[in-house]
Amino acid sequence: MKNIFYIIPLLFLFINCSKNSFEENPVEKVWKDPNIEMEKLKEELLNQENGWEFKLEDGLTKAIFFGHINFDSDTEISFLTDYSKSYYKKNKGKIIFSIKNNKPTFYFPKTTRFAQLLEHSRNLDSLYILNRIDNDTIFFDGHQIGTKFKLFKSTNERKQALMSNNIEKNRKDLIKTFEMKKYFFYLKKGEHTFDIKLDTFRKEFIINHGTNTDFKLFISKYYFDHDGIVLNKLSMSTE
Numbered sequence: 289m290k291n292i293f294y295i296i297p298l299l300f301l302f303i304n305c306s307k308n309s310f311e312e313n314p315v316e317k318v319w320k321d322p323n324i325e326m327e328k329l330k331e332e333l334l335n336q337e338n339g340w341e342f343k344l345e346d347g348l349t350k351a352i353f354f355g356h357i358n359f360d361s362d363t364e365i366s367f368l369t370d371y372s373k374s375y376y377k378k379n380k381g382k383i384i385f386s387i388k389n390n391k392p393t394f395y396f397p398k399t400t401r402f403a404q405l406l407e408h409s410r411n412l413d414s415l416y417i418l419n420r421i422d423n424d425t426i427f428f429d430g431h432q433i434g435t436k437f438k439l440f441k442s443t444n445e446r447k448q449a450l451m452s453n454n455i456e457k458n459r460k461d462l463i464k465t466f467e468m469k470k471y472f473f474y475l476k477k478g479e480h481t482f483d484i485k486l487d488t489f490r491k492e493f494i495i496n497h498g499t500n501t502d503f504k505l506f507i508s509k510y511y512f513d514h515d516g517i518v519l520n521k522l523s524m525s526t527e
Contacts, residue, residue, distance in 0.1 A: 326385065326392040329418060332426065333359040333439075338447045340426075340439040343511070344369075347433030348411040351491035352520055354511040356442060356450045359383070368450060370512040371405055376456040392418040393431075411435075449514035458516045493519055 333340070339358040346352070355369030365383050369375045381402040385394045395415040396403040406412045413430025416437050420427050428437040442450075483496040495506040508519040 322387045322390045322392060325418065326387060329392050329421070329426070330362050330385065332421065334362065336441055338442045338444050341442045341446065341450075341513075342369075342440070343436075343438045344412060345436040345438075346409065346411040347413065347430055347435040349490045350509060351411075351489075352509045352511045353412075353491075354455075354513050354518070356447060357439070365402065367402060368455070369405070370455045370459070371409070373456065375401075375405060376453055376459075378451065388415075388417070394428075413437075446514050454514045455512045458512045462512075462517055493517075 336359075339356055342355050342357055344353040344355070353369055353371045355367055355371070355375070357365055357367040359365055362385060363382060365381045366378050367375075367381060368378050379401040382397045382400040383394055383402075384397060385392065387393065393415055396406065398407075403414065406414050411433060413433050413435040415431035416428035416435075417431060418426070419429050424441040426439040428439075429435075430437065480498065481496070485494040485496075486492075487494060491509055491511065493508045493510045496503070497506070498504045510517050510519050512518070
């Protein structure tokens with residue numbers, strides 16, 4: 289019975305409440321409008337006079353491919369990359385922007401040059417989703433394999449060097465080095481030995497060094513840019 293005495297006053301209070309207490313308030317959006325994000329992305333890509341340099345990180349082997357890309361329109365691109373000699377000079381290609389799962393994305397239509405590159409590698413995604421824009425760098429994530437696609441603004445000097453086929457020249461210089469005599473690969477000084485290997489499939493520069501009791505292995509991914517070979521430190525281990 290005592291509970292009834294408590295409930296009745298509450299009912300009267302509820303009945304006397306003003307309807308204004310239940311007025312609807314607009315909910316502030318906590319997500320970004322994908323259409324606005326897409327327009328911002330296109331504007332950023334198209335308005336870069338010297339184009340963009342890019343790094344593609346293989347989703348499986350973590351090999352890094354470097355290149356340069358111009359967004360000539362929102363459907364046309366021109367690019368070059370150190371992936372293989374077929375792409376050291378400028379190639380034309382197509383690109384398609386779209387919104388998927390409320391995110392700006394792009395992909396390269398089949399049979400176009402960039403799509404052929406991605407298909408040939410087998411470890412690079414074909415669809416890329418915008419991750420973020422951070423100052424002069426734009427980050428994309430591959431849709432399936434986990435490829436990382438990073439674009440960063442180029443300069444006129446770097447662009448001209450790349451267009452002058454510096455990637456091909458730098459690669460030839462490196463191959464010449466590795467075709468020299470054996471002591472360029474192996475060196476022994478006292479108890480210390482040094483051994484250098486090049487894995488062109490995984491794009492790895494491997495250095496073994498140390499003694500029988502203290503042996504270290506250094507592995508670095510590499511790629512070619514307008515200046516030469518670039519080592520991208522991956523790991524160092526002790527065996």
